[in-house]
Amino acid sequence: MPLTEAFEHRFLFVTGKGGSGKTLVSAAAACESARLGQRTLWVEMTEKPSGARLFADYRPDYRPSLIAKNLWGMNLRIEPAIEEYLSILFPIPLLSRLIARNSLFQVLTAAMPGIDSLIPLGKLWYELGRREQGKPVWDRIVLDAPATGHALAMLRLPQTVLDLVQTGNLAERTREIDAVLANQELTGILVVTTAEELPIDETVELVNEVHENTAYRVHSLICNAMAPDIGQMEVHEFESWLQGNSSLSGDPANDRIDQAFRDHLSRLEARRTQQLELLPRLSDLSVALHQCPWMPGISDRQRLIRLSHVFQET
């Protein structure tokens, strides 16, 4: 199944272990979506957004701002989202601001378990449903969701809330959020991982948890940072170079450089072998699995561009 299939969902929920590159993957997916002509909103939800590092002239804020043609970005933080929600509930601006900025109220909401999952989900649901002149404001929303543990808490939240509350405003909102997440045509859940022991453990656990304990499905797995295949068709020649008996050389004029390259590349090759050994644990999950290359030595912006190209090609 091609990765572009993921672009058929209006809402992409991208999670993964910290350090696996999920932010970059979500940003690349958003770029690719925008390139295809879809009005796309890329959403981070963190105290330390990395949007400014990825896009020139972009300053992440709660208010969506234009990043590039068809691409908007925002940083979904809890406090302004609560304030916005209150302003919808209490249509007196001064009053809602007064409440939202009251310190007791802030402690109450900060302490209220689950609110850090509920409020962002509510905001996303609101943005997905927003329409202007009869048309949806966003063709697609790509969420750079929190890392695995918190993301799982987020995905479990609708059921948790509905266990607690069956009627009223909250229950209604939650049912609507639940309907969005459960609609597999609308929502695609992407999990980014790397082919290493711990990230794979965590990914397997996440996928199983989601499939067993929620009504949602993980749509695609993206295995990031796959080591390059340097030998390719000339694998035997490559191996004999690695063992030091080949007329090939990383630098014919300097044996030390040749040896340094050999050290580096034998480790890299060992890592590649390990990655390939671990991959079946992911393919066993019967969720579409895609691979993205390791891209060292370039800036995040360059990486983003190359990753978007990878998305175009698959």
Next chain:
Amino acid sequence: MTAEPSEPHRILIVGGSGGVGKTSISAALALQACLNGHRTLLLTIDPARRLSTAMGIDRIGAEETDITEHLEAAGFSTKGSLHAMMLDAKRTLDRIVEKHARTADQQERILNNRLYRNVSTRLAGSQEYAAMQCLADIADSAEYDRIIVDTPPSAHALDFLDAPRRLRALFDSRLVKVFISFGSRAGRGFFRVSDLLFKALERLTGSQAIAELAEFFETAESLFEPFNARSERAEQVLHDPSTAFLVVTGPNQDQLEHAHDFKMALDEMDMQVTRFIVNRHLEPRLEQPVPVVTPDDETPDLEARIKRWGSMLEKMAHDQADLIAKLSAQSGLEVTAVPQMDEDIHSLSGLARLAGHL
């Protein structure tokens, strides 16, 4: 025998962002302390399955379990001991309730309160809460002279430290009074500030959830004292001169910057940081990097591919070394760079090798 680690501290908290290898580093430090003759406790969060199997801790839970024999069976000899426990958020919180509930009825009502059950098992942040409570408990145990604490995986290292503050805020007496007054009052006026706040909160979370929360506060009021005492104790432990943080990070620029920020935040909170551990550092092989051959995506020629990736990795190694030197100069702290290992660490001998670098 591995060298004595540079930290004389009794409690070492291994902090850092997710995905940098905190769990393996914690396990290696614990193994090292044990081999150095210390009575050691490792509080671990969620080790990779093969690693926990290798350490003999794949079936342990929230109880402290002696794994010294397991080490000895694997050929390590030590005068010390190694106990390990796995953080179990629900067990930890339940235990506090069981210990401090006044009556069996109260205990039952709290443990069965849906809100409590959700907090203790399903919601984000409960792991951090529990880790802090756990820390307060084990810190007072006279059984150990070295305690190594792994921290929950979170995007931001500081989340862990935020937990006691949030817990205290939740059980703040003023807040509790407001809730209890809410629960016990039938008709409410409109003009009182707290009523307005509740109205807002109710719209956010639903009246049922609030009623349940109020019930929980009423039932559990007598527990807040011990809960608060525990989290105060946790804060004390964090600030104790015999406690220190060790910041684990990866070798990339943003990871190192993040580690530096974390250290600054710890400084601000008056917590000791002994050193940085930069995990999975790629070591330079040459004194000077060689110019990187221009990356050309579909290089057809094997020799060109070798040059390209070889020079790229050498450059990366030098970049990392420069960044590590910069971190050390900026922070004035010792930085231990742990080279990338040839394999993932999932055996005791792998851990021992890792410990050798620490």
